[in-house]
Amino acid sequence: MPIELDLQGARVLRPGGWDHGPLSLAGGVIVDGPVGRAVDLTGYDLLPGIVDVHGDGFERHMAPRRGALRERDAGMVACAAELGACGITTAVLAQFWSWEGGMRGPEFAEEVFAAVTAVAPTVPVDLRLQMRLETHFTESFEAAEAALARWGIGYVVFNDHLPHARLAEGRRPPRLTGQALKSGRNPEAHLALMTRLHEAGDAVPGVLDALCARLAAQGIRMGSHDDRTAAGRAAWRARGVTVSEFPETLEAAQAARDAGEPVVLGAPNVVRGASHAGNVSALDLISAGLCDALASDYHYPAPARAAWRCVELGLMDEAAAWALVSEGPARVLGLADRGRLDTGLRADLVVMDRETRRIAAVFAGGDLAWMSGPVAARFIS
Structure with a gap:
């Protein structure tokens, strides 16, 4: 089931380049938020x-x-x-x-x-x-x-x-x-x-x-x-x-x-x-x-x-x-x-640790495909 989330505090790689605006997911796509529970991802990057x-x-x-x-x-x-x-x-x-x-x-x-x-x-x-x-x-x-x-x-x-x-x-x-x-x-x-x-x-x-x-x-x-x-x-x-x-x-x-x-x-x-x-x-x-x-x-x-x-x-x-x-x-x-983080496209995204460039979490079509490590506490708390 696709998740409704408002991802905040991360650096986001959008079609126009990096920005720090929130990224919201609902119904398996990227939407204009806010729509769901806010998650603080300060220190992480969001990429397609x-x-x-x-x-x-x-x-x-x-x-x-x-x-x-x-x-x-x-x-x-x-x-x-x-x-x-x-x-x-x-x-x-x-x-x-x-x-x-x-x-x-x-x-x-x-x-x-x-x-x-x-x-x-x-x-x-x-x-x-x-x-x-x-x-x-x-x-x-x-x-x-x-x-x-x-x-x-x-x-x-x-x-x-x-x-x-x-x-x-x-x-x-x-x-x-x-x-x-x-x-x-x-x-x-x-x-x-x-x-x-x-x-x-x-x-x-x-x-x-x-x-x-x-x-x-x-x-x-x-x-x-x-x-x-x-x-x-x-x-x-x-x-x-x-x-x-x-x-x-x-x-x-x-x-x-x-x-x-x-x-x-x-x-x-x-x-x-x-x-x-x-x-x-x-x-x-x-x-x-x-x-x-x-x-x-x-x-x-x-x-x-x-x-x-x-x-x-x-x-x-x-x-x-x-x-x-x-x-x-x-x-x-x-x-x-898909392939870009833009409103109306599939909610396919990678959450990456900015310092280590290790992949911390992945969403595919708005569903959680993988998650590991400290980032999990951001979503659970």
Whole structure:
């Protein structure tokens, strides 16, 4: 049940910058107050809730130990609690639909989709789904489309994880045995599958053209993952695939920006200071003005930390940095009702200790999503 509160004494990050005016919540939205019980939050900051446009950190909750335990609904409840603790009030859970099998295969994907559908109405954090569809898994496109319709998924991102160069040379890909074990196949069967999909690659562009046309007609948002070249981005653009997720080069990111397309970068890349895969640094792209949103990728605490890292490095002020994890990703997702602390918008907000920058409390849609530490006394007393 949404709470009615008048939050006073805090510094508030509004669309026009910081101010010290009260912030009132009622009916799940931000309203002109006063409307409810006053809470003194002197010493704290109020910031818009984080909108995570792409994250797969839920996997460890759904399958905490491979082959031993699958915690479906209970795991998703635990995931929602972690999201709240990290200041994330809207989370797009990015699930593979891939030939890679295991936790990236269609069977596991269906379990994730079912768990999110069951749990989402019961938790404050807004849980949403994204399907990460492997481009060369064309034999499963029909089943993937059926799953999109069955679970009401409105966001598809295209990936290609086939090691094409190695396969073209007839060489065994690195880490083949480990990947095969994760998929539940023996290494030779896994290699045979990859080789078959690679050799059928000439037919993939035409199949993708048709699939994207069908998805676009349904209003499904589409993105490409790991763009490397301007030509590659242009090919996706021609299909109506407009979001560039984690471009690997300056060229690809610049091509997206020149076309007015949103660029999503990984928050862990910012926190680390470099790509763990040796690609272009997210910090360099942010410095060049080529970032619309930061995503958790694989680590839910990363967005909040990445925003402050941008401030510490002098790349932008606090308002601009926090917009990369709130207003920016909300815009990428077409969600005009969140990402800012303004009257009439969803009451999604983070209460942060001003000195330590630790998250003390989080409200999602006006409901308490998480709270810990001394701030609790402010609300209870």
